[in-house]
Amino acid sequence: MEQFIKKALNQFSEDITDKVFLMIQNDNKLMGEYLDLLDQHKENIDLNTLNSNIGKYIKNYLNLDNIDECKSPKSTLIRTFTRHKIKNS
Secondary structure (H helix, E strand, O other): OHHHHHHHHHHHHHOHHHHHHHHHHHOHHHHHHHHHHHHHOOOOOOHHHHHHHHHHHHHHHOOEEEEEEEOOOOOOOOOOEEEEEEOOO
16 A cells, blocks of 8 residues: 555656646736736746745645656746656655
8 A cells, every 4th residue: 555655656756847737827826826927026036046945945845855857847937847756655
């Protein structure tokens, strides 16, 4: 059972960054907050840096390891994202 759960969680977490950005773009309130955040920091942060910081935060918050880079995200907010796996899996 443990192996099955780990497999399912790894499959879910592999593209978690893309899933978060999809959620942001499909939620009007979150999208507005995302655009406000970008506007508030436009003098010292660009879109790529903001997205990279969000991706790193997701990885650290969920305590994930990097697998590789995906160049075909479903979200239109990002051009690439890092795939992840659960640590020690």
